[in-house]
Amino acid sequence: MAKCAFIGLGVMGYPMAGHLQKAGHDVTVYNRTSAKAEKWVSEFGGSSAPTPAEAAKGAEFVFSCVGNDDDLRSVMLGDGGMFAGMDKGSVLIDNTTASADVARELYAAAKDMGISFIDAPVSGGQAGAENGVLTVMCGGDQDAFDRAAPVIDAFAKSCKLMGESGSGQLTKMVNQICIAGLVQGLSEGVNFGVKAGLDMEKVLDVISKGAAGSWQMENRGSTMVENKFDFGFAVDWMRKDLGICLEESKRNGARLPVTALVDQFYAQVQERGGNRWDTSSLIDLLARG
Amino acid sequence: MAKCAFIGLGVMGYPMAGHLQKAGHDVTVYNRTSAKAEKWVSEFGGSSAPTPAEAAKGAEFVFSCVGNDDDLRSVMLGDGGMFAGMDKGSVLIDNTTASADVARELYAAAKDMGISFIDAPVSGGQAGAENGVLTVMCGGDQDAFDRAAPVIDAFAKSCKLMGESGSGQLTKMVNQICIAGLVQGLSEGVNFGVKAGLDMEKVLDVISKGAAGSWQMENRGSTMVENKFDFGFAVDWMRKDLGICLEESKRNGARLPVTALVDQFYAQVQERGGNRWDTSSLIDLLARG
Amino acid sequence: MAKCAFIGLGVMGYPMAGHLQKAGHDVTVYNRTSAKAEKWVSEFGGSSAPTPAEAAKGAEFVFSCVGNDDDLRSVMLGDGGMFAGMDKGSVLIDNTTASADVARELYAAAKDMGISFIDAPVSGGQAGAENGVLTVMCGGDQDAFDRAAPVIDAFAKSCKLMGESGSGQLTKMVNQICIAGLVQGLSEGVNFGVKAGLDMEKVLDVISKGAAGSWQMENRGSTMVENKFDFGFAVDWMRKDLGICLEESKRNGARLPVTALVDQFYAQVQERGGNRWDTSSLIDLLARG
Amino acid sequence: MAKCAFIGLGVMGYPMAGHLQKAGHDVTVYNRTSAKAEKWVSEFGGSSAPTPAEAAKGAEFVFSCVGNDDDLRSVMLGDGGMFAGMDKGSVLIDNTTASADVARELYAAAKDMGISFIDAPVSGGQAGAENGVLTVMCGGDQDAFDRAAPVIDAFAKSCKLMGESGSGQLTKMVNQICIAGLVQGLSEGVNFGVKAGLDMEKVLDVISKGAAGSWQMENRGSTMVENKFDFGFAVDWMRKDLGICLEESKRNGARLPVTALVDQFYAQVQERGGNRWDTSSLIDLLARG
Ligand SMILES: NC(=O)C1=CN([C@@H]2O[C@H](COP(=O)(O)OP(=O)(O)OC[C@H]3O[C@@H](n4cnc5c(N)ncnc54)[C@H](OP(=O)(O)O)[C@@H]3O)[C@@H](O)[C@H]2O)C=CC1
Ligand SMILES: NC(=O)C1=CN([C@@H]2O[C@H](COP(=O)(O)OP(=O)(O)OC[C@H]3O[C@@H](n4cnc5c(N)ncnc54)[C@H](OP(=O)(O)O)[C@@H]3O)[C@@H](O)[C@H]2O)C=CC1
């Protein structure tokens, strides 16, 4: 069992850190809003620290799961940042969905200090985090991955090394791009069926096994028919992620016409107050003029 | 076992009629190009007739599977058409993907003649037809459906009555709409991954079980990476189907922004010579400028 | 001065027929709702008839300006239709915005009867019709055009033969396609400026002379800022016209990605009750979530 | 007559600085590639300096016209940068098309040093710069604008203060957004007309005065028909500008669906080698599959 630190106890980080502790690791947590760190310790044991640096001190594996690129830099760099506390030879596993650029930048900075940095964004949502069955997409060095993978397993159902530094983030981008167009298509299909007066439960049942089938159809089709979105993966996060994808696409030259368009549709969902709605809420733009 | 007729021995109709005969029914076929009818008889037995009317004569169940609305009217109506040959009390099962309008029009015309008309478009593609595992989406009257369903089962893995006349076609439209946006999203994701230099087999493997997963990703992801499209559901058929969806949407008021856009992208695939390519060929527009 | 007939006294036809009569021609009108025909006669003189056929009888030039393809066929063909009343050697000038197909179909039917058919859709709107300064885009035979042009001049500031039958309609399609994308771009620009807190009168004044300038910016910019749309060219007409363009594009292979998308946005304007709003109302979709 | 400096002698800056000198001002230029500065001095007189700081020394009005935000920061800040050389009370006029953010950032930095900063992007293109008839859109303080305007007039046909710092850039953004949708609509219209076999010179002549008319139609319509793009405003610049607009829209909440889509179409033009082609080259994507 290893000495670990976990920085960022949000919707995802809180249960992920919990799984590490429950798996027998010795976890020290840090959270900007300290009340959450205290709650975590009272629920799972382990301990908490007043800064990322102090949490990271002496840990073999240090995890982070914060909001975006800027958040990352602010918990990693500077006096009280993770890097300041970490030992040579330790491994930093970043579970934030962020840019490949920031991953490579932090990988290089870590390397200079003798630390291994793995970008390791996850998919599977809040439920996946709570049930410890996330998919973890890693980028970085093989040896660091080999050491970290058994620890990551505490909250993962699948954990793969996708390639060199940044590849975890790039894989997550592919994931998000696929979802944007898919959910818009699904929204148009479901809304069309509703407007056509079809019994949509029956329709979804019949078509979900075939060429139109998808995870989203099976897991969101019914709630879309009912215009229910108060759960799932928030539109605000989706827009942040699509922003990262669109930015990266300027560098690698991949065109994203429908993704760019759907990103603008998501902006309309936000305007309608849907910041925290599930990504399937695109259908709201079709259901209500 | 029933006396059946089958009109239209194309990629789909040929094996579908074959399954009926193999299931023990007594099938008479008609095909415009008679050579295909002769080949069918030599392969499956049964018999062929020189006109739809003569093929339909005396049959309890008459199937059709031709191209589009106009084709349908031309094999159904007029002197040598199916209606001219059919007996009162018989059931006409149309497996063509066509408009809900033509379905309702033919349903009414059939009713006047004491014939039951069921619109019964299918999904599952050429492979589904050959293996007799199509999904059949029906619209029409319950009693006619109840009589026809056991016969249809010869080539179906699932056969459901979706509602009144036209509902089969409307269900198929929902299916096609869902596919258009989904495949474009998938194309953008896969192409992005390729341009990012990721090992796409690994990526597809990791993400296909999660929220981005789909039948298309599992069954077309790898061939998309390799730019292979000489199989599957043809772009020409897809454009015909999306045309039907867009037309219907004017009536029911469902908006289809991305479907309309992707339909135009498919027009570009056609311009590149992709008329017979699989629908996953949308990625070609991204892979090659 | 010539003997004329005018079929269809709507927003456009009523003043157009008025200009013909005021120019000294002898005009007999027909309108489905006869009250409008009576009102017209009391305002302009001339006479009215109870059917298109009777209005057309003895006229050298017969004009029509109705809604769409179906309307056209219903006032032209059949017992009481225009064709039934027209003399050999007379000229039919159709000012309806309709398909090139129906133009060619009616041109051929007219030719068989010794009548010349000119498709002659107009632009310039209600104001252009009232002030007699429409732009008339003609398709048909040179000799018929040469005879008709001086008469058409009564309500035109420009009247050109664009080519063979159908070319007038095709030219009008080019016009409408250009407008759709332009107005959407303008909407996005104006709305952006409003959201950015700019003094939009000043902005429009500065940029309208340069590379972003357009008739729409000069004539609709200010009203768009104020969200005023109760005038101008109705969204319902625009959707009819874009439907014609999209249909024609299937034949000539011209791709219309943004036109197809904007057509769907117009469907949303309709859903918001904007059927009679000016085409510039696309901005409403951006101004209000 | 005033002592001036001009930093950045590119396609735009070179002739703009020339007009200042020709108007009687005393201009010192700086260009990174010094050969251009020497050529400029030999053509117009004035003098050149080895760094932006030295060029700016003693000048009452300092102009800059470089590429983008990063370029701006690099010529303004640091040891040899413009700020380092400028006197208290002098005015900095930046003609680069850049973000409103960088304008406000530099405005604030300048203010701290007692310098007035005016963001003053231009429109009118290379021809406008050469003929001294640019439109200049300014953001900043009234008094600084009042002092600078008569000097700017040397290369402007119109120069307006649009509002506080950043407003010049925001106005330019409105301009670029309007162009993107407009040019795509125009491309679809012109290409449709070509595919329909119309005589496009005639068509453009007829419709350019009406509701579809625009600067682009009048100035680019004919060259679009001929697929000629080796002139005008480069696609690379357009993408830079649209990137700025899309970035700003995240802050002000203005949605840009078609602008975002057209930006992706421009990426395809770049892929086809059109980096330096005029913005009207969008039609190439339609003309060639
Ligand atoms: N292919 C696929 O994967 C799928 C296809 N479909 C739908 O099934 C239908 C048939 O597709 P598919 O079998 O692939 O098409 P094919 O083109 O292979 O076959 C069309 C059949 O219809 C006949 N036909 C067409 N027009 C006429 C006419 N005017 N008069 C008489 N016969 C006519 C043809 O006769 P002839 O041999 O003389 O040309 C041929 O037998 C279509 O509606 C399609 O959209 C649905 C799901 C999957
Ligand atoms: N409004 C505008 O700004 C412009 C319109 N156009 C085009 O001009 C055409 C006419 O437009 P507008 O005048 O505004 O339309 P209106 O709706 O005002 O008028 C339509 C006219 O057509 C008649 N009509 C329609 N259907 C039939 C039918 N089946 N049988 C007999 N008469 C019929 C109507 O008769 P009734 O009075 O009995 O309803 C009415 O006289 C349209 O094609 C439109 O797209 C072109 C440019 C600008």
Ligand SMILES: NC(=O)C1=CN([C@@H]2O[C@H](COP(=O)(O)OP(=O)(O)OC[C@H]3O[C@@H](n4cnc5c(N)ncnc54)[C@H](OP(=O)(O)O)[C@@H]3O)[C@@H](O)[C@H]2O)C=CC1
């Ligand atoms: N071209 C056009 O039609 C229009 C352009 N604009 C805008 O005007 C600006 C300039 O455009 P244009 O003149 O065409 O561009 P050019 O590429 O022709 O010129 C750019 C100029 O900036 C200098 N420069 C760029 N980066 C740096 C740097 N980091 N340090 C020092 N100097 C630098 C270049 O120096 P060097 O010579 O050494 O490369 C050159 O003098 C852009 O913002 C553009 O968007 C606006 C309207 C129209």
